[in-house]
Structures are given as structure tokens and as C-alpha cells.
Amino acid sequence: MSQPRSPFIRPDWVPAVPEGMRILVTGATGGLGRALVAMLRQGSRCVIGAHGASQSFGAEDGLIPLQRAFASEADCAAVVDEFAEAAGGIDALVVLSGCILYTGHWKDITEEQWRREQEINLDQPFFLARAAMARMAAQGTGGRILLTGTESAIHGGSATSFPYAVAKRGTECMVQGMAREGAPHSVLVNGLRFGFIESGFHQRWHNRSPAQMDERAALVPLRRGGHVDEAAALMIWLLSGWSAFMTGQMIPLTGGDWL
């Protein structure tokens, strides 16, 4: 692979959230989630609910492990409730749970497979965000909700990730509509529109080989995939006091992809 135009050189500081912030991260066991949890633990004194589906965190100081595969609204509400009860409330929700289960061409997808992709990537983020927002509004202390999109969704997705992309584009609508509802309660709702981030996602769900990962990275104008810590730093900034005047926005992190 050719040299990246803008290599990732790790800065010597990490962004931080307010002390004591109670943050639920769904999908914390994934590549992006683990980076977010690690950076929060490095730079902030906060309470983290670390959710996973097939994997689980161990119980450590300031970390509340939660394990549940989402299959219904009740599962989503249960994880929000479980965290809020253990932490004494909830100040932020970061939804990183998501996947691509169907990797064939959309021409061949069955109704059941289509619905499953929408459930995990669109329905469940909505149920999670709604449950968290209700708690934050009732607390009267404001809050932050971060949802996850994908840059490819605003370009029609690809043939082999089409239902996922449709769900992620729907998430963008959710960010705007929920931000409007949350604003009177100081609940800010924003989203990340990730490009090609080297989190393990592409190997896990699309079975990408190292050569395919290199080929994909070479298509990015900055000629590399994003580092998970670059994504974690942006998420923490969006949870921090410095983003208190921002709501209803999708923030791209793409290395210039699709320009």
C-alpha cells in the first residue's frame, strides 16, 4: 500500500467529559466501543455502562458491564433501565451497537433478512434513544445522545450493504427529529457519520482480507483507514461541554472519502 498522506500521529492529550458523567455505551465490546471506553477511562472520571451482545466486559471500578443481544424494544429499554438504576441516572447514551448480517446483493435478500438489518441498525437505536431521552427529561439535568451513521449511506450504500445503509440514512432523520424534541430539555442529539474506520468491523461482518482492507484504504483521499482512537476522541468531544451548542447534526469522520 502507498504511504498515507496524513498518518495518524497520536496527540499527547485526550479530551474529557465532566466529572461523574453517567454514560451508557451500547456496542462497547466492538472496535469503536472498546476505544471509546479506554479513552474515557484514561482521561475522565465518569461512570461507564459498557454493553455487549456476545461479549462482556469484566466488572471494574467505574464500569458497569451489561450484556444482552437486542431483539426487541423491551431489550433496549431493559439495558437503559439497568444502567440508570445501577448508576443512579443517565447523562449520555452512545449507540455503537450495529452489524451487517446479510452480505449478499440486495436483489436476493429475503423479507426476514431485510427486517433483521432494519431492527438492529434502525429500530433498536430508536428504542434505546427514546428510553434514554425519557429518563434524561424526567431527571431535568439535560443529556447527550450519540447515534451512528455511515458516510456510504448518503451515497446510496453499496449493493452488499444496502439494507444497512438504508437504516443508517434513517438514523440521520432520527438525529434531527429527536434533537428537536430533546432541545427544550437540554438533551442534545447528534450522530457520527463514520467512513472507513479500522475497527475490525469490516473483517467481522464482511470477512475482508488484509489485501482487501489495503485496497479500500487506498481509495480514501488521505490513503488510510481511520484509527479507532480518532473516532473515540471525536465522540468524547461530542459528550463534553465544548459541544453544548450543537444538536441535530451528523459529524463526518471519513479521511475525505467520497469527495
Ligand SMILES: NC(=O)c1ccc[n+]([C@@H]2O[C@H](COP(=O)([O-])OP(=O)(O)OC[C@H]3O[C@@H](n4cnc5c(N)ncnc54)[C@H](OP(=O)(O)O)[C@@H]3O)[C@@H](O)[C@H]2O)c1
Ligand atoms: N468501523 C467502521 O468503519 C464503521 C463505519 C460506519 C459506521 N460504523 C458503525 O459504528 C458502530 C460501531 O461499529 P464497530 O466498528 O465498533 O463494529 P464492531 O466492532 O463490529 O462492533 C459492533 C458492536 O455491536 C454489538 N452488536 C452486534 N449485534 C448486536 C445485537 N443484536 N444486539 C446488541 N448489540 C449487538 C456487538 O456486540 P458483541 O461484540 O458483544 O457481539 C459490538 O459491540 C456500528 O453501528 C457500525 O455500523 C462503523
